[in-house]
Amino acid sequence: MAEDRAVSAGQRWVLVLASVGSFMVVLDLLAVATALTAIQRDLGASLADLEWTVNAYTLSFAVLLMTGAALGDRFGRRRLFAGGLALFSLASAACAVAPSAGALIAARTVQGVGAAVVMPLALGLLNATFPPHRRGWALGIYGGVTGLAALLGPVIGGVLTQALTWEWIFWLNVPIGLVAMPLVLARVKESFGAGAATDPPGLLLFSGAAVGLVWGLVRAEAAGWGSAEVVGALVGGVVFAGLFVLRQTRAATPMLPVRLFRSRAFAAGNAVIFLLNGSLTGAIFFIAQYLQVALGHDPLEAGLRLLPWGLAPFLIAPRAGALADRLGERPLVVAGLTSYSVGLAWLALVSTGDAPYLSLVGPMTLGGIGFALAIPAVTKAVVSTGAPGDIGKASGAFGTMRQLGAAFGIATLSAAFSASGTYATADSFTDGFRTAIAVAAGLTVAGVVFGAMIPKAHRRL
Incomplete structure (x- = not known):
């Protein structure tokens, strides 16, 4: 029993590095909220610009999560996780040096792409490393670190914005990511998903569904729930989602096996x-x-x-x-x-x-x-x-x-x-x-x- 509950060095590294990735993503998401007023003042951003500073990140993050997981299964979770950390860190630096609201929104979009790779593969590596009888314990530690990021995000955002400048919210990610990335490559064992091929039609259909649904939801308050933009986006998202499910029942290597829903x-x-x-x-x-x-x-x-x-x-x-x-x-x-x-x-x-x-x-x-x-x-x-x-x-x-x-x-x-x-x-x-x-x-x-x-x-x- 004691041996069953022991944690190996490799498992500890996976737990630490997966938690670090989650910490970066969640901390950045919440810290930005307290800096929006300062961003508006320094970059001359409009209310719509501020909304898209948040929404651009949310949109690319949500749309590409399944794609990030599928690519990790195909090309290696460790390799893609390290790449996601690198992309997230570089995009954070681009956010910090953005000369305009448009440049900041573009960098936030790329940051969301990095987060969409980091988050599912952090969870995938964690669950592939720990056996079922220890998985809850590992997820609890992982969740505790993520909770710490949620706890500290608004505080750190307020401290950095008031004591320094809002740019430091983004600079904070860069050294963490640059240290974590080589450690992932050196300390984490590679793992792959079932099958050797991806499902490009499934990826496209899922992306269309996610874009439609998220776009409709993030624009509902500004454009109105009954507007043609929102209704069209939501209906389009539902149609693409239905086509995605149909595709998954027929694909040789589905993105999301329908059998899971049993x-x-x-x-x-x-x-x-x-x-x-x-x-x-x-x-x-x-x-x-x-x-x-x-x-x-x-x-x-x-x-x-x-x-x-x-x-x-x-x-x-x-x-x-x-x-x-x-x-x-x-x-x-x-x-x-x-x-x-x-x-x-x-x-x-x-x-x-x-x-x-x-x-x-x-x-x-x-x-x-x-x-x-x-x-x-x-x-x-x-x-x-x-x-x-x-x-x-x-x-x-x-x-x-x-x-x-x-x-x-x-x-x-x-x-x-x-x-x-x-x-x-x-x-x-x-x-x-x-x-x-x-x-x-x-x-x-x-x-x-x-x-x-x-x-x-x-x-x-």
Whole structure:
């Protein structure tokens, strides 16, 4: 038993380097949010430019996740992971030296491409390296580091923007990536997915589906849900998605084997992460603004006041992963999502235009405990479904659903906010904020339903 639980040097290197890759991607995603005002001032960016500073990254990230996973399976996960780190680092440097808003948006697009390679292959390497009975523990550590990035992102963004300049948010990635890349090549064992060929028609169809769906979601608030642009993009995305599924049933080497969906753990787990990440991303987006617009804090103060939200995942996620190994995934997913939804409902009730900060600590902490329990468990449920050769494909699908959920969550919560609030006054913003957070709680309750569908034990397909 002790030998079964021992971790080899090779496994430790994979865990550390996969976690570093995830840390870079998540830290950058959240740190940028606190620098948008400074970017607008220095580059003369319009509101649309600021939106695309975020959306360009989200779009390329979500669209290419499955492609990154498929290419890693074909050409080697280690090799592509190192290449993704290099691309992400170079794009970060390009963001830092961007002379205009257009150049920054272009560099952010390339940065999203790098992130789309790094994230699924970090997860693929991790799951290929650790056996099923230790996978939950490893995913817990990985999730804890990712939670630390979420915890520190707004704080680091505020500190660097106020103490130095916004460019340092991007410069921070460069030395980390340049150190990590040769270590990956030297310390990580190469692994491949099942089959030796890719599916170019599948790649094109999936890319079309992802572009349509993400474009429609990120443009919904600005252009309107009923606009021809948004409706056309969403309908086109759905059509391409249907064609992609049809292609996967006939392809000799499918990007995403349809047999994976025969597993309730895979199907229900992907639905859970879609809803949970939608709720989580949208809630963080609005909580950070609530602390500034309604309660009057500056970016650094707002980042520091978000600490209870991220502290629980950092402390709990490693233990939650180990519990998933012992108890199974379903109890932790259901308990975690229930805790998170209660925390959000509590937050919606206590939020006012002059709410004392201490009244927010309890619901943020409860919410953090909830998703810290759920995320490692649902990750293990999804990626442990298939045979070892399918891990990359399962990881890519999981990452894609996570990013689509993020775009869906921000779009849905923004629509809920606009229906009952504005940015005109603290009270008006609070009205919209409470509605948006209530919708986030509702998305999580729907996630509980799907979480209950995850079987107590599931077999590989």
